[in-house]
Amino acid sequence: TQLLEQSPQFLSIQEGENLTVYCNSSSVFSSLQWYRQEPGEGPVLLVTVVTGGEVKKLKRLTFQFGDARKDSSLHITAAQPGDTGLYLCAGAWNAGNMLTFGGGTRLMVKP
């Protein structure tokens, strides 16, 4: 069974602070995705990373894929209350579309 460990589980910060969420596994991913979920809704895809060492930016969000493709991080710069939500990483271990999700990081950004 492939496991994805996500940390921290909970994060409460003030508006304007920076934060990083981590996603780790002992197995090598073929690809990794980050999703954001708001209450009462399904997760929405933010980004997919495929290549070891890859860095992708989405406005104030920076996603990194580890060189060995076993870990990933999501960094948010100058967090805003609108960033509040549940952030989920999800990894695929083969060329198929099957995903295993991490336990999620619940972020709260206080104004």
Place this chain on the structure above:
Amino acid sequence: GAGVSQSPSNKVTEKGKDVELRCDPISGHTALYWYRQSLGQGLEFLIYFQGNSAPDKSGLPSDRFSAERTGGSVSTLTIQRTQQEDSAVYLCASSFMREQFFGPGTRLTVL
């Protein structure tokens, strides 16, 4: 809209009763997934349909859970003899390539 839809949005049932949850995927998506999410945590994979292939049922927690996908489109997840531990949000997703598009989920409460 053209997104994934699920019904009902909420279901309250009594312990021991059977329930059926419905998922309408995005038209043309060949893959369909069911997940379970407890208390805003990560997603637990239940079952995966890909085209006309036999479904991957490896995530179903017990033989009380079953799912079918008719005509390669609509899917129904059935839980027989519901138990209180079945209470959760049941999410459906569909995909054509790597990205999974999620429905809003069905919140199931077993009293």
